[in-house]
Amino acid sequence: MAMLYLTHAECLEHREPDGHPEQAARLLAVERALAGMALDRREAPLAARDDVLRCHPEGYIARVERAMPAAGWAMLDGDTYLAPGSLRAALRAVGGVCAAVDAVLADEARRAFVACRPPGHHAETARAMGFCLFGSVAIGAKRALDHHGLSRVAVLDFDVHHGNGTQDLLWDEPRAMFVSSHQMPLYPGSGLASEVGAHGQILNLPLRSGSGGGAMRAAWQPALDRVAAFRPDLILISAGFDAHADDPLAGLEWETQDFAWLTGAICKLADTCCGGRVVSVLEGGYDLPALAASVAAHVDKLREE
Secondary structure (H helix, E strand, O other): OOOOEEEEEEHHHOOOOOOOOOOOOOHHHHHHHOOOOEEEEEEEOOOHHHHHHHOHHHHHHHHHHHHHHOOOOOEEEOOEEEEEOOOHHHHHHHHHHHHHHHHOOOOOOEEEEEOOOOOOOOOOOEEOEEEOOOOOHHHHHHHHHHHHOOOOEEEEOOOOOOOOHHHHHHHHOOEEEEEEEOOOOOOOOOOOOOOOOOOOOEEEEEOOOOOHHHHHHHHHHHHHHHHHHHHOOOOEEOOOOOOEOOOOOOOOEOOOHHHHHHHHHHHHHHHOOHHHOOOEEOOOOOOOOHHHHHHHHHHHHHHHO
């Protein structure tokens, strides 16, 4: 059974001004890194509006639609841009996660990797920020719970920036555990260990700049024990690769093998609690060679049976 890989060419049409770190070239680097792998390649569908509404109110969706430019760019915040193709790209990103959840829960594959953009984990309930429009991973979690009737899901986020949007969208959801490791202090400034969610189901793992892979492993090992105790029926990953030592936006100093180790540890956990079912979703990662190498290592671990 081949692992699923979902992406779509329309995700290249989300454009930002030259020099913006979240460029279409990121997806091209990912595609080159995975080109030789035996994967079940599928196009990410457009998300149904009802799926976006699982996490975002109608008024917010309409506000994004009204802001769409006919040409050039519109700005939703200081670093979050809209281009003419941005809305369809964002809907492909949400639709890709939902399709991956559907396929994994239908036993079409045990694991899936969704490589779409824009990313999603900074998008709050009614606020676009941090390059993100819609909370793709949180929406996927809610689809698994509400559409498929799962009892519990876990969302594990190892992007170097705190997943404030996912935390906001799942804050009041007792069926969803959210774990985030991230550099602190760093954008967006949230993610203190004291932020535990309305039901104690959120676990933040702030890490110091320069702390490296050893500190990451020391933080994640007990965190994964807590996830195991939660007994999720599905694990979703917000897979950001900007903690890499070569990434220009942060300084956690992880190496490619650190992403491989963490992915392997998550998959081992999934094998014990949820039949190995994992849906991984691309978030950050802005040095193209480091992104390509880290994604290849990540997907290699996801493919291991």
